[in-house]
Amino acid sequence: xxxxxxxxxxxxxxxxxxxxxxxxxxxxxxxxxxxxxxxxxxxxxxxxxxxxxxxxxxxxxxxxxxxxxxxxxxxxxxxxxxxxxxxxxxxxxxxxxxxxxxxxxxxxxxxxxxxxxxxxxxxxxxxxxxxxxxxxxxxxxxxxxxxxxxxxxxxxxxxxxxxxxxxxxxxxxxxxxxxxxxxxxxxxxxxxxxxxxxxxxxxxxxxxxxxxxxxxxxxxxxxxxxxxxxxxxxxxxxxxxxxxxxxxxxxxxxxxxxxxxxxxxxxxxxxxxxxxxxxxxxxxx
Amino acid sequence: xxxxxxxxxxxxxxxxxxxxxxxxxxxxxxxxxxxxxxxxxxxxxxxxxxxxxxxxxxxxxxxxxxxxxxxxxxxxxxxxxxxxxxxxxxxxxxxxxxxxxxxxxxxxxxxxxxxxxxxxxxxxxxxxxxxxxxxxxxxxxxxxxxxxxxxxxxxxxxxxxxxxxxxxxxxxxxxxxxxxxxxxxxxxxxxxxxxxxxxxxxxxxxxxxxxxxxxxxxxxxxxxxxxxxxxxxxxxxxxxxxxxxxxxxxxxxxxxxxxxxxxxxxxxxxxxxxxxxxxxxxxxx
Numbered sequence: 253x254x255x256x257x258x259x260x261x262x263x264x265x266x267x268x269x270x271x272x273x274x275x276x277x278x279x280x281x282x283x284x285x286x287x288x289x290x291x292x293x294x295x296x297x298x299x300x301x302x303x304x305x306x307x308x309x310x311x312x313x314x315x316x317x318x319x320x321x322x323x324x325x326x327x328x329x330x331x332x333x334x335x336x337x338x339x340x341x342x343x344x345x346x347x348x349x350x351x352x353x354x355x356x357x358x359x360x361x362x363x364x365x366x367x368x369x370x371x372x373x374x375x376x377x378x379x380x381x382x383x384x385x386x387x388x389x390x391x392x393x394x395x396x397x398x399x400x401x402x403x404x405x406x407x408x409x410x411x412x413x414x415x416x417x418x419x420x421x422x423x424x425x426x427x428x429x430x431x432x433x434x435x436x437x438x439x440x441x442x443x444x445x446x447x448x449x450x451x452x453x454x455x456x457x458x459x460x461x462x463x464x465x466x467x468x469x470x471x472x473x474x475x476x477x478x479x480x481x482x483x484x485x486x487x488x489x490x491x492x493x494x495x496x497x498x499x500x501x502x503x504x505x506x507x508x509x510x511x512x513x514x515x516x517x518x519x520x521x522x523x524x525x526x527x528x529x530x531x532x533x534x535x536x537x
Numbered sequence: 538x539x540x541x542x543x544x545x546x547x548x549x550x551x552x553x554x555x556x557x558x559x560x561x562x563x564x565x566x567x568x569x570x571x572x573x574x575x576x577x578x579x580x581x582x583x584x585x586x587x588x589x590x591x592x593x594x595x596x597x598x599x600x601x602x603x604x605x606x607x608x609x610x611x612x613x614x615x616x617x618x619x620x621x622x623x624x625x626x627x628x629x630x631x632x633x634x635x636x637x638x639x640x641x642x643x644x645x646x647x648x649x650x651x652x653x654x655x656x657x658x659x660x661x662x663x664x665x666x667x668x669x670x671x672x673x674x675x676x677x678x679x680x681x682x683x684x685x686x687x688x689x690x691x692x693x694x695x696x697x698x699x700x701x702x703x704x705x706x707x708x709x710x711x712x713x714x715x716x717x718x719x720x721x722x723x724x725x726x727x728x729x730x731x732x733x734x735x736x737x738x739x740x741x742x743x744x745x746x747x748x749x750x751x752x753x754x755x756x757x758x759x760x761x762x763x764x765x766x767x768x769x770x771x772x773x774x775x776x777x778x779x780x781x782x783x784x785x786x787x788x789x790x791x792x793x794x795x796x797x798x799x800x801x802x803x804x805x806x807x808x809x810x811x812x813x814x815x816x817x818x819x820x821x822x
Contacts, residue, residue: 452737
């Protein structure tokens with residue numbers, strides 16, 4: 253047995269950065285109190301989802317990775333609670349800006365950084381205006397409790413990202429998210445589509461997947477988004493083991509036996525039977 | 538508008554090949570009578586699922602692709618009904634044997650052949666004893682009604698296969714199947730896992746997916762399998778548009794507007810935002 257308890261935190265995020273961070277830290281304490289060892293916060297939780305519109309002043313929200321003020325606070329919290337925190341942050345790097353994630357181990361040390369590879373662009377989700385496409389590639393970190401991979405929001409739609417992390421040995425996949433309504437297409441509700449695609453990654457890789465989304469209505473310069481929450485955890489067979497509502501803050505929490513999952517994966521044979529020599533099309537458009 | 542009506546046929550298969558083929562042809566007539574233009578039969582429907590055990594006499598069931606007796610009959614039927622038939626068959630090729638599929642266009646001509654790439658192996662599913670791993674690569678055919686891709690059973694677990702066909706322009710994905718119980722692990726029911734992984738392919742590629750499974754109990758040399766049917770069709774968002782039960786023969790049928798789906802895919806941007814230069818891990822183990 254190699255049990256690990258994971259949690260996704262679902263919260264609303266306001267324009268008040270200090271308040272967001274304070275509340276996020278309280279949620280982390282709450283989850284740790286329930287036994288969670290790896291705790292995921294939503295994408296860019298320390299501010300509003302500013303990509304609703306294209307406004308240059310929002311670049312001021314970015315900070316360099318080294319010495320990042322919010323990450324430093326999260327490192328202290330991780331060390332105090334002995335928990336692993338994959339933390340989403342807005343990174344300034346020279347003249348470039350990335351939608352990034354740092355993995356803080358249970359001793360408070362940072363294991364590394366991932367830069368979001370897949371950048372969306374559409375009404376209400378103007379990310380190509382703010383973020384360069386990530387250059388870090390997909391990564392897996394050996395934390396105290398498990399080897400984990402993490403993608404960021406739009407990455408969650410790409411089977412390639414999940415497979416790449418699992419091929420590198422990820423035992424759990426984490427996806428911080430900010431997704432909700434489509435402001436110019438009110439008839440589209442992508443919640444089921446969004447969940448199903450990630451459940452597919454979990455099932456195809458026989459690897460649990462944890463997704464944390466924000467809730468609430470955010471409005472800016474005439475563009476309004478309603479974030480639909482629905483944070484969830486999917487097990488090795490793609491079925492939900494925990495899930496939250498569309499409109500309440502909370503914690504989704506599940507426990508997995510990594511040793512049992514390793515045996516299940518090997519016995520089912522999906523990785524054994526891959527045919528990499530037939531996958532050349534995947535590295536093309 | 539570019540509407541196309543697709544169907545999956547779910548049936549039981551006995552040791553009587555002529556009866557299986559006769560009944561399959563009746564189901565195809567039935568589906569065509571309901572308006573289906575592309576009709577999928579289950580994997581290896583013309584016989585029992587002989588891979589339950591390892592018995593060399595079953596190699597006698599294979600025939601060469603050219604002039605294959607069952608395919609010839611299906612060509613006549615396709616031409617008569619003006620329907621497209623992706624047809625699973627056991628192929629003998631020189632000294633090799635493949636689990637193959639021929640795509641018969643609505644004029645009765647064969648557009649080409651696919652050889653199953655991913656070969657399972659486990660209690661009750663001894664396919665590595667019978668089939669060489671397919672050498673054809675994943676293929677897409679321009680039929681009269683749509684450009685289609687097809688995988689065969691175990692292929693359906695691999696995101697790489699679905700993605701490869703969609704990158705080549707597949708507008709619909711077809712998966713003939715023979716899956717059911719696990720004879721040495723009676724507690725495992727893979728039905729939800731099986732559906733979820735394919736729903737994930739449909740959603741991730743925003744491409745409808747049609748899966749046809751057999752039903753019934755088959756027993757051979759002490760090994761018994763209960764095929765769980767549950768044939769289904771998933772739409773562009775991965776949600777089911779049609780589905781059958783675990784234990785009754787029948788037809789799942791759905792209609793899609795390929796022009797609308799093309800616009801949805803482009804507007805959502807999943808193919809635009811791929812990062813092939815970051816996917817090198819996928820062409821390795």
